[in-house]
Amino acid sequence: MLKAIVLGATALLGMAIIVTSSAQAAVVCNEAGDCWRVKKKHDYPNRAQLHIYGDDWEWDQAQADRYRWRDPGEGRGYYRDGVWITF
Incomplete structure (x- = not known):
């Protein structure tokens, strides 16, 4: 009985970690x-002028010429003038 409770609690904890981790993912766009997609939301500097959306956000067809996907750079940062700026 105790083994079943411990096993159940461990499974619930594992699910909570997965849900929490995925809930922090986001799409970040600059002006x-x-x-680019991030796995963890950061506190970006105000000067970066970024928009942060939910992980499932995508632009619609009418905005296709305004937005483009970029690969996130190394470390914590953002794009400015096509260059990855770390902070």
Whole structure:
């Protein structure tokens, strides 16, 4: 009985970690239309002028010429003028 309780609690904890981790993912876009996916939301500097959306956000067809996907750079950062700026 105790083994079943411990096993159940461990499974619930594992599920909670997965849900919490995925809930922090986001899409970040700058004013120039560069967008990238992040696994963890950061506190970006105000000067970066970024928009942060939910992980499932995508632009619609009418906005296709405004936005473009970028690969996130190394470490914590953002795009400005096509260059990855770390902070």
